[in-house]
Amino acid sequence: ADGKGTILDIYVKISHDELQFIKSGKTYTAQYEISVIIFDASGDQQFGRVVEESIEVSNFDDTNSLELFGISKVSFTLKKDSYRLNIGVMDLDTRKTGSRRITIVVPDYSDKLAISDIIFIDKIEETDSSGIKMYPNISGGFISESSEFKAYYEIYGVDGEVEIKNEVKDLKGKIIYSDKFKRRPTDGMIKEIVSIVKDDLRFNKYKFHVTVLKGRKKASKSKIFQVRWFGMSESITDLDRAVEFLRYIASRDVYNKMESSESEIKRKLFVQFWKKRDPSPETENNELMIEYYRRIQYSNEHFATFQEGWKADMGMVFILFGHPNDIERHPFDINSKPYEIWYYYDINRNFVFQDYSGFGEYRLVTPLYDLSRSDF
Numbered sequence: 001a002d003g004k005g006t007i008l009d010i011y012v013k014i015s016h017d018e019l020q021f022i023k024s025g026k027t028y029t030a031q032y033e034i035s036v037i038i039f040d041a042s043g044d045q046q047f048g049r050v051v052e053e054s055i056e057v058s059n060f061d062d063t064n065s066l067e068l069f070g071i072s073k074v075s076f077t078l079k080k081d082s083y084r085l086n087i088g089v090m091d092l093d094t095r096k097t098g099s100r101r102i103t104i105v106v107p108d109y110s111d112k113l114a115i116s117d118i119i120f121i122d123k124i125e126e127t128d129s130s131g132i133k134m135y136p137n138i139s140g141g142f143i144s145e146s147s148e149f150k151a152y153y154e155i156y157g158v159d160g161e162v163e164i165k166n167e168v169k170d171l172k173g174k175i176i177y178s179d180k181f182k183r184r185p186t187d188g189m190i191k192e193i194v195s196i197v198k199d200d201l202r203f204n205k206y207k208f209h210v211t212v213l214k215g216r217k218k219a220s221k222s223k224i225f226q227v228r229w230f231g232m233s234e235s236i237t238d239l240d241r242a243v244e245f246l247r248y249i250a251s252r253d254v255y256n257k258m259e260s261s262e263s264e265i266k267r268k269l270f271v272q273f274w275k276k277r278d279p280s281p282e283t284e285n286n287e288l289m290i291e292y293y294r295r296i297q298y299s300n301e302h303f304a305t306f307q308e309g310w311k312a313d314m315g316m317v318f319i320l321f322g323h324p325n326d327i328e329r330h331p332f333d334i335n336s337k338p339y340e341i342w343y344y345y346d347i348n349r350n351f352v353f354q355d356y357s358g359f360g361e362y363r364l365v366t367p368l369y370d371l372s373r374s375d376f
Helices: 060-064 239-248 252-260 263-275 287-302 313-321
Strands: 006-015 022-024 027-040 045-057 069-078 081-091 097-106 119-126 132-136 141-143 148-156 162-170 175-183 190-197 204-214 217-228 326-330 339-344 349-355 362-364
Touching (some): 006 097, 045 069, 148 162, 162 190, 239 263, 239 313, 252 263, 287 313, 313 349
Parallel strands (some): 141 217
Antiparallel strands (some): 081 097, 119 148, 162 175, 162 204, 204 217, 326 339
């Protein structure tokens, strides 16, 4: 809050792998454009801004990294209302685009005790002007091997000393971490950076909860975060589910042993399973694992009917073989139920799916037995 309204900071994070880097001398540069358009509750455009950004790296491997990102911040001052945000990114070399729509409600912090949104932080740097620069963790995922993580929030409407309580809970409500202290404001505001040691945090989802007390006044705010293992795909948020998804590529014995094991043994078996399949063990990422769970996510988004998309026949084929080279669709042929043919020219195979029920639940006409040509 700045007296004129509420400040909205929009952080845009894009991985190097999504951008086209051009070699110039001894370095590689990617240039991209961020556009933000803000509409009010009536659908009228209120604000719009276009920002050009560039990333320069000296190592070619960094140009394809899934763990390195460009992070940009675009800020607006808004009045209390609900808004729709259209955020777009365009690679200025390939003209490849991506977009996202978000609906938000902007509160009024001017006349009450209140807490801003919580921001998790990857890194903090000191600046030349004796200030600090924060690099936000937009995904809310943290590596379990690192010793701590940081969170940042602001407290408004403060005219004296307040009591602050920070807690980390698991999603069942069990308190893992708790700290209580007092603070006084500067210019009616408190800016708080919290360091939380992760010794007792394992692979799981947790809730970071802040409570502020000032006499009878009380404000609170929470945010979910995920602790994951080093090198683990960010799409994996639950170990039991991650193991369940291995049904298509793990042998029956390996799958049953992993599924029936206790948590810590299951974790070790899971790590061993993917370590054996890591195409580049000298790097941080297991590209094959990342691709496998990316296909799981895509299948759930595109092939779900009365069951999850990854369980559907189309989802199974997509997970194992990826995008087909060509798709032949027959939705309205006479004397035939709707069907599709997926062609994979590289492996000289095709798969026929038919919608027997008429409700979009396409099934393989011929069951899939031979998996020797799959990507995994």
